[in-house]
Amino acid sequence: MKLIFLGAPGTGKGTQASVLAEKYNIPQISTGDILRKAVAEGSELGQKAKAIMESGGLVSDDIIIGLIRERLAQPDCKPGYILDGFPRTIAQAESLDKLLAAQGGIDAVIYFDVAEDEIVRRLTSRRTCSQCGYNYNMISDPPPTDNTCEKCGGDIIQRDDDKEETVRHRLVVYNEKTAPLVDYYKKQNKLYTIDAARDVKKVRQDIINLYEKLAA
Numbered sequence: 001m002k003l004i005f006l007g008a009p010g011t012g013k014g015t016q017a018s019v020l021a022e023k024y025n026i027p028q029i030s031t032g033d034i035l036r037k038a039v040a041e042g043s044e045l046g047q048k049a050k051a052i053m054e055s056g057g058l059v060s061d062d063i064i065i066g067l068i069r070e071r072l073a074q075p076d077c078k079p080g081y082i083l084d085g086f087p088r089t090i091a092q093a094e095s096l097d098k099l100l101a102a103q104g105g106i107d108a109v110i111y112f113d114v115a116e117d118e119i120v121r122r123l124t125s126r127r128t129c130s131q132c133g134y135n136y137n138m139i140s141d142p143p144p145t146d147n148t149c150e151k152c153g154g155d156i157i158q159r160d161d162d163k164e165e166t167v168r169h170r171l172v173v174y175n176e177k178t179a180p181l182v183d184y185y186k187k188q189n190k191l192y193t194i195d196a197a198r199d200v201k202k203v204r205q206d207i208i209n210l211y212e213k214l215a216a
């Protein structure tokens with residue numbers, strides 16, 4: 001199954017994608033994670049992306065489309081995948097359609113619907129493992145008191161782009177560049193909306209039910 005998780009920052013795409021990917025043994029492809037790794041390694045890509053990411057803007061379509069083309073060609077993508085944080089512009093969605101044309105395109109787009117106030121609350125209280133990327137939350141899923149990740153022992157930090165001012169800018173960018181994808185996929189009859197403002201387990205169960213229905 002080839003899925004897109006679409007939604008504003010902080011709606012829970014990464015949280016749900018990691019569990020679903022493990023359950024169905026398909027890769028979670030997060031462009032944000034790929035870029036953060038490149039920044040941490042100081043690669044050419046990382047150097048280009050760093051300042052843009054810190055400001056809450058979008059990395060250029062050319063770079064992102066190149067990354068995705070390379071990633072989807074890898075053998076672990078054969079049985080399907082979850083695209084988490086891609087596409088984020090109409091140009092990216094059109095490129096993906098072209099890339100997947102021979103395979104009938106993407107199977108479904110799950111849209112995570114959450115109000116902006118809740119998004120700001122979630123992102124400003126998010127804490128992330130600098131090593132494995134696991135997301136904690138000071139309100140709903142607090143990290144251990146010594147700030148050491150219980151999954152891998154890495155240091156737990158606050159992402160630079162999770163400061164309130166940057167979160168608000170990311171939402172402006174989302175509304176301008178990414179929100180039009182809701183209509184784009186509605187027109188393709190591929191959009192499924194999930195009320196993602198409920199607790200993590202309820203959201204997860206809805207997504208599992210939908211996945212099983214689509215896979216049947």
Ligand code: AP5
Nearest residue numbers: 009010011012013014015031032053059085122126137200
């Ligand atoms: P990226 O890493 O993709 O960030 P994002 O889309 O802004 O997504 P987030 O990771 O912030 O949110 P999420 O929906 O995954 O929420 P999460 O599950 O963590 O991108 C970062 C940057 O990279 C971009 O700004 C851009 O610069 C660049 N970039 C990436 N992709 C790009 C592209 N395609 N094109 C151009 N540039 C690109 O949850 C958030 C918090 O809420 C967590 O603390 C979690 O524990 C908590 N939580 C989750 N679900 C619930 C729930 N149901 N109830 C309560 N709390 C919850």
